[in-house]
Amino acid sequence: MKILVTEAISETGISLLRDEHEVDVRKVTSEELLEIIPEYDALITRSETKVTAEVLARGTRLKVVGRAGVGVDNIDVAAATERGVVVVNVPGANTYSTAEHAFGLLIAVARNIPQAHHALAREGRWDRMSFVGTELHGKTLGIIGLGRIGSEVAVRARAFGMRVLAYDPYVPHSRAEHLGVTLVPSLRGLLPEVDFLTIHAAKTPESARLIGAAELALMKPTARIVNCARGGMVDEEALYRALKEGRLAGAALDVFAAEPCTDSPLFGLPNVVVTPHLSASTAEAQDANGRYIAQYVLRALRGELVPEAVNLPQIPRDGVQVVTDHLPLAETLGSFLAQAFPGHADRITVAYSGELAKHPTALLTNTVLKGYLATQLGEHVNYINAPALARRRGIAVNESKSLTHAPLGENGTLSPASSLITVRSEGPQGAHEVTGMLRRDGGMRFVAVDGLHIDMAPSRHMLVSQHRDQPGMVGRFGMALAARDINIAGLHLGRHQPRGMALMLLQIDEPAPPDLVAELREAMAVDTVQAVTLPLGRQP
Known part of the structure; x- marks a missing residue:
């Protein structure tokens, strides 16, 4: 089969794919993708390639779309589902790298590290008074989304002596207690309590602008925000106004509503730290991303079940x-x-x-x-x-x-x-x-x-008959099958009462041809006879 990879994944992943299939690695425009996608059985992207309903409609051979990263907001999952295309991503591969990056930004925005570096290394200023920061110890961290990444951030925050609150309506209290985290029942209840806020929730239509002007107004003027989740979950215009007007102390952003983002009013503010979507940019995470997405795509191409698919009903691990x-x-x-x-x-x-x-x-x-x-x-x-x-x-x-x-x-x-x-x-x-x-x-x-x-035990080939219970029916079926040299491997008879309607299931060694089935229906005077071929043991 043919696999198209439109954005870079690790050589480990590419090698796994090429062991089984033909792989094209090429960066394409939206127009080029529409033109060439009919040739491919699988498509692997990261965050830039837009896999729209039109792309999926033209990709008549597509069996799987893989996103080598956490989210799938660049893929029309509903359209893929309608067409039976598996959509897979690899949220687990970036867990540690994203948690570490979020915590790095947390420290950076608390202690003004990038600003102090710029003043000393770029401007030659030894200025200790302009960059007085605040300690994490003893402060309250609010986490939105206590999944894999949010949980790892919580562990690190507890090690720094922080009090940790979290808002996640899908996490049981037992999980939060295990992490030493207090669950807060609402976002509005969380925001006034925190000194630092970090976002690790999935981006959905409901969470697209999770933190807007109204939410920012609930926060302390000394609070700081970190976003390593998805761009747009914090209203950047509202955030700019809150920072500019002193209603918020600082922000650290790794993601933006439109990427790549090289120009923003936020970049000119002295209390903002930014990085260009680096949360997954470690050698370890990149290798794991490529390896996992290759494995999932290969399983989908083999026709195997891929439990990690985002458009499958999810099953708890147990x-x-x-x-x-x-x-x-x-x-x-x-x-x-x-x-x-x-x-x-x-x-x-x-x-x-x-x-x-x-x-x-x-x-x-x-x-x-x-x-x-x-x-x-x-x-x-x-x-x-x-x-x-x-x-x-x-x-x-x-x-x-x-x-x-x-x-x-x-x-x-x-x-x-x-x-x-x-x-x-x-x-x-x-x-x-x-x-x-x-x-x-x-x-x-x-x-x-x-x-x-x-x-x-059902067999691959069977005959199912509904008929009036009477002597000789089994023998007559046996003779008809014997005349075609079709062996009976087993049978089961069932009836509700003597001489009433009966059901017969015949296990046969090979499929019954249609003309034999028609002959049985006519010659036996049965209500119906159906040939059945079952997909025994085949993984769906």
Whole structure:
């Protein structure tokens, strides 16, 4: 495949990519990108390349876009998701370098280090009185965003003897207590308390101008601000006025609303320290950025799951293993239901019971939809765009969870530790459902189909028959398959009552040709026979 790298990443990353694919490293304009993107299967950028909806629309071969850095605000993630393009970034690679840079700026703005350096080294002035600073010890640091980077800044601040407050509505109190940090329930409650403020929140539409004139007015006139997160989260015009008018003591900025930024009114103020987006600019961070983004992109190109993708439902670390273990089962159940009981579905419900119900299951539901829709849409559908494609086809999707299991019929009891996934479709052709689970050895089992208790391992090729229960049906199917030299590997029969409607699942060693399926439907006088080919064991 072909990979386009439009901004510099480490040679380690480039080498990993070239071990498997063809790689072009070239800086391009927006117009050039639109012209050449149809040739590529993957695109790797940093912060300057704008991956717009138009770029994604023209990139008909694109499978993955990688951002070798923290944010993805230069990528239209919604458009990528609609097209099934994986979007990955590497927020963890810059953690230490960004935390250290933020703390360096904190010290620099507190002690006027760059200004004193300029006066002495550039102007030849030995001026100790003009650059009297303030100590960090005993002061209050406010952190907006207590994620990876914010947490590392908190650790360093505590080592300097600072009192640390934080505003982050997504962090549990237990996490803050572990770090020795006091959580404040609102931004407006945080700002009046702090002597220093540092921002480490993600940039979203809601946080685009997190600190504006109203927020600055809440802060002490002796307070100082550090921003190593994303440009624009501090209103630069409002910040300039507050600093100029003495309503704020100082600011240190590594990021700007428009980059590269080489001219700003802020640059002329004596109480401002600036750097040109250097927070990730260490040899270690650059090497890790390139290595991680290469690994994620390669996994996406292989068709493997990339849990780090930003447009996938996120899974807490303690749930990753159990959820990913069930992904092949989820796809298989969706695929089986779509093929065994074809027709338009108005609604698909995915029910989780047992241990699995304790974990986030959105990714599993996406994977059920992938299995279900792939029978109609082929390889175009994946675990990223499946929900959008379901909506487009008028399919409502629901989840339900229960920590206990519903009865599965005679001899159908399960241990409390078992996890079940039930997929139900409802449409003009009626309602149908299938329930599956994993054995302790990881093998799949179907345990119920349309309310009938079964216990069988699905095979890649199957025949599913719905017919009136009567003697000789199994033999007649066997004879028809034998005439085509198709071996039966196993079968399961289920019925609600004698001579009533019965369900037969035949495991066969090779796919049944369409003319044989048509022949079985006519000759056996059955309600329906469907050939099923399942994606067993294939990671979605």
